[in-house]
Amino acid sequence: MGHKGLTEKAAALxxxxxxxxxxxxxxxxxxxxxxxxxxxxxxxxARAANAKGADIFISLHLNAxxxxxxxxxxxxxxxxxxxxxxxVVALENAGAGPAGNGPDTVVASILDDLAQKAFLQDSERxxxxxxxxxxxxxxxxxxxxKQAPFVVLRGAAMPAILVEVxxxxxxxEEAKLKDPLFQAKVAEAITMGVRLYFAETNGAVRRRLVxxxx
Numbered sequence: 001m002g003h004k005g006l007t008e009k010a011a012a013l014x015x016x017x018x019x020x021x022x023x024x025x026x027x028x029x030x031x032x033x034x035x036x037x038x039x040x041x042x043x044x045x046a047r048a049a050n051a052k053g054a055d056i057f058i059s060l061h062l063n064a065x066x067x068x069x070x071x072x073x074x075x076x077x078x079x080x081x082x083x084x085x086x087x088v089v090a091l092e093n094a095g096a097g098p099a100g101n102g103p104d105t106v107v108a109s110i111l112d113d114l115a116q117k118a119f120l121q122d123s124e125r126x127x128x129x130x131x132x133x134x135x136x137x138x139x140x141x142x143x144x145x146k147q148a149p150f151v152v153l154r155g156a157a158m159p160a161i162l163v164e165v166x167x168x169x170x171x172x173e174e175a176k177l178k179d180p181l182f183q184a185k186v187a188e189a190i191t192m193g194v195r196l197y198f199a200e201t202n203g204a205v206r207r208r209l210v211x212x213x214x
Contacts, residue, residue, distance in 0.1 A: 046154065075145050078154065
């Protein structure tokens with residue numbers, strides 16, 4: 001929660017819906033992990049993307065820091081080892097709990113790692129494309145593209161990234177995050193980054209449905 005009462009869950013959902021609308025207008029199909037104030041366990045979010053046969057997975061978050069002056073955006077893709085920012089990892093992975101136990105879970109975990117290794121390069125390309133657009137269109141200080149072992153990205157059988165849009169702990173950025181115009185700029189930046197990514201890959205990064213509804 002920000003100093004003025006803004007909650008991450010509300011701001012992230014507003015930005016997600018704005019981005020979804022922009023993506024739909026650009027010819028993409030947006031599928032949400034949630035559309036209301038419902039908590040979806042971290043492990044289940046990538047699983048939902050897999051079930052829908054998604055081509056990319058974008059997890060939207062707001063950053064926080066002890067220093068009120070910290071500001072800017074960061075875009076992460078998965079690291080299967082130690083990450084670049086342990087504080088952010090601890091914050092985002094809090095409360096995730098174990099994925100499960102037993103031999104089936106161990107095998108699934110190995111397969112998840114193999115799936116993500118196959119998409120790491122494309123995840124980095126997607127992260128770079130969106131970070132660049134956020135910096136230019138939304139006028140957010142660029143803090144760079146980084147890798148981190150985020151639970152929410154584990155198991156995504158597609159290019160997957162986590163976007164820390166801005167710092168909710170910074171009163172100035174909190175005020176911006178409440179502004180629909182700023183939310184629209186972030187949504188436009190994400191959409192342009194996605195379009196650039198697919199243009200650079202010539203639409204080759206596509207995957208077939210691996211389960212779930214058509």
